[in-house]
Amino acid sequence: MMRVGMPLNWGPRVRIFGPGSGRLIAGCLAASAAIASSVLPAQQSRPWEQIPIPPLHAFHPQQPKRIELKNGIVIFLQEDHELPFIYGSVLVPGGSRDEDPAKAGLVGLYSQAWRTSGTASMDGDAMDDLLESKAAHIETDGDDDSTAISWDSLTSDADQVFSLAMDLFFHPSFSAAKLELAKQQEAAGIVRRNDDEDEIAGRESAKLVYGAGSPYARQPELATIAAVTVSDLQAWHDRALKGKLIVGIYGDFDPVATEARVRAAFEDLPPVTPAPPRHDEFPGPRPGVYFIDKEDVNQSNVQIVGIGVDRRNPDVAAIAIINEILGGGFGSRLFVKIRTERGLAYDVDGGFGLTYDHPGTFQVEALTASEKTVDAAKLALAEIAALNTRPFTPAELKRAKDDILNSFIFEYDTKDKILDESERLEFYGYPAGYLEAYHAALEKVTLADLAAAAGKYVHPGKLAVLVVGNGPQIKPGLDNLGMGAPQPIDITIPQPSAPPAGGGAAEN
Numbered sequence: 001m002m003r004v005g006m007p008l009n010w011g012p013r014v015r016i017f018g019p020g021s022g023r024l025i026a027g028c029l030a031a032s033a034a035i036a037s038s039v040l041p042a043q044q045s046r047p048w049e050q051i052p053i054p055p056l057h058a059f060h061p062q063q064p065k066r067i068e069l070k071n072g073i074v075i076f077l078q079e080d081h082e083l084p085f086i087y088g089s090v091l092v093p094g095g096s097r098d099e100d101p102a103k104a105g106l107v108g109l110y111s112q113a114w115r116t117s118g119t120a121s122m123d124g125d126a127m128d129d130l131l132e133s134k135a136a137h138i139e140t141d142g143d144d145d146s147t148a149i150s151w152d153s154l155t156s157d158a159d160q161v162f163s164l165a166m167d168l169f170f171h172p173s174f175s176a177a178k179l180e181l182a183k184q185q186e187a188a189g190i191v192r193r194n195d196d197e198d199e200i201a202g203r204e205s206a207k208l209v210y211g212a213g214s215p216y217a218r219q220p221e222l223a224t225i226a227a228v229t230v231s232d233l234q235a236w237h238d239r240a241l242k243g244k245l246i247v248g249i250y251g252d253f254d255p256v257a258t259e260a261r262v263r264a265a266f267e268d269l270p271p272v273t274p275a276p277p278r279h280d281e282f283p284g285p286r287p288g289v290y291f292i293d294k295e296d297v298n299q300s301n302v303q304i305v306g307i308g309v310d311r312r313n314p315d316v317a318a319i320a321i322i323n324e325i326l327g328g329g330f331g332s333r334l335f336v337k338i339r340t341e342r343g344l345a346y347d348v349d350g351g352f353g354l355t356y357d358h359p360g361t362f363q364v365e366a367l368t369a370s371e372k373t374v375d376a377a378k379l380a381l382a383e384i385a386a387l388n389t390r391p392f393t394p395a396e397l398k399r400a401k402d403d404i405l406n407s408f409i410f411e412y413d414t415k416d417k418i419l420d421e422s423e424r425l426e427f428y429g430y431p432a433g434y435l436e437a438y439h440a441a442l443e444k445v446t447l448a449d450l451a452a453a454a455g456k457y458v459h460p461g462k463l464a465v466l467v468v469g470n471g472p473q474i475k476p477g478l479d480n481l482g483m484g485a486p487q488p489i490d491i492t493i494p495q496p497s498a499p500p501a502g503g504g505a506a507e508n
Contacts, residue, residue, distance in 0.1 A: 056406070056408075056409070062418060063422060064078035064248070066426075067263075069263065073245045074246050076249070078248070078416065080252065080415045085153070086153060086252060087150070087151070087249070088150065088162065088165065088248065089423070092147045092240045093427070094275075103225075105224050105225040106233075107147060108220065109228050110142060113233055114174070114233070115140040119172060120171060136153035138168060149169050162261065175230075191493060194491055198301055198367075204468070208286075208290060209307055221494050222496045223497070244272040245266065246427055285307070285464035289465045289466075289479075291467050292467070292469075293470070294469060299368060299370055300469030301467070302367075303465070303466040304365075305361055305463065305465075307359055307462075308354075308355075308359050308360040308362040309360065309457060310359055311355065312430075318449040318453035319354070323351030328400065338366060342379065344375050344376040344379060345372070348380065350380075364384060371475060373469055385460040387454040393447075394447065397445070405443065465478075466489075
């Protein structure tokens with residue numbers, strides 16, 4: 001490394017000329033050897049490793065104030081007066097997994113048109129102009145299990161922006177023109193969904209794990225978004241308002257006045273209607289090799305997938321540490337073996353996805369050059385199998401624990417992050433002390449716990465391998481994985497029998 005301000009020849013300067021120059025050189029070499037011998041032990045001792053590292057502080061995040069109204073709606077208030085801003089949100093149960101399959105994409109269209117349509121008293125465009133003048137925002141969003149409205153503003157504008165957000169929440173006026181625009185945007189995304197190999201791999205691997213018809217792998221099509229009407233959006237909104245709403249307010253507010261204002265907005269709603277129990281099935285993938293040919297790339301995305309677990313699993317702490325050992329960062333088994341030692345992948349990681357209310361996926365991903373596809377996949381499969389055969393080491397356990405426990409410092413270092421997590425745990429029905437209990441469980445995990453969890457949840461014989469890549473360039477072929485002939489997956493985008501709304505965008 002070049003030192004700033006130091007000449008390139010910053011070591012001892014030797015002039016070689018005249019009688020005795022040989023003795024001078026010999027003397028310099030001897031001196032250099034003496035210097036090296038005195039410096040080397042210090043370098044070998046790595047003094048930075050001797051720096052004492054104090055133990056982490058006890059994990060006791062400052063919880064927000066929780067208020068449960070008589071109708072079952074829950075409010076969280078988290079004060080923070082550091083900056084003159086206020087943020088708020090309402091989380092609503094019900095998302096894309098609850099859609100009618102014949103209208104897949106409804107929630108995505110709803111979340112767009114809800115905000116852009118505005119209300120009877122102020123359309124979306126006028127709302128945009130007003131909010132922009134105040135450096136404020138109101139946004140709507142949709143997910144697989146929920147929808148949400150959120151807002152933020154300066155403290156001085158908080159009352160007005162809250163009123164606007166509540167008007168949009170309680171009195172949306174869905175516009176046919178805004179729905180049409182949302183359909184055009186969604187159609188444009190559908191016809192381009194096969195452009196990116198990583199997007200293809202993520203989407204199709206989920207189908208392998210959950211099933212193509214599963215609510216957790218369902219995708220919108222041109223025909224299904226064309227079937228969505230304005231009345232569908234209104235019906236969805238009416239349905240959503242009957243669920244257990246979770247309201248969160250964070251920032252520079254007066255707690256008494258804000259609680260009264262939020263109570264007034266929500267406490268007169270009827271009692272929440274409990275969500276019916278779900279009866280989803282999670283069969284896991286059919287073992288084998290699956291292939292999607294994408295000849296416009298020179299690399300492969302390799303996905304090795306299986307069924308996973310959720311966060312209610314009693315072994316979740318041990319599983320999280322196995323994740324870190326297997327695929328968590330530069331020191332993980334996958335990274336060291338596949339990238340560092342063999343140079344077979346640009347990136348590699350993986351583990352169990354720890355979802356909140358349904359089994360996640362077990363997924364290992366490797367991005368590799370076409371000609372290295374089979375070697376990378378074989379080595380990744382071997383490292384997964386080795387979780388049951390190669391003993392975990394104390395060093396691996398310590399590194400993984402340190403990495404995860406240290407991450408709490410950054411994941412829950414601010415009040416707004418703690419509020420977000422409190423809302424999430426409330427939404428999924430977890431106890432208020434879940435984070436602290438999870439943190440404590442991580443600290444207690446032993447090598448025996450890791451071995452037991454790996455034997456219980458890691459099943460190499462139940463995995464599927466999906467490769468998205470350039471078929472002609474993958475040599476040797478995927479049949480060399482020893483898992484049978486590769487099964488092609490058709491990702492052709494179905495065309496509707498009649499042009500969809502916004503069909504011009506869909507045809508481009």
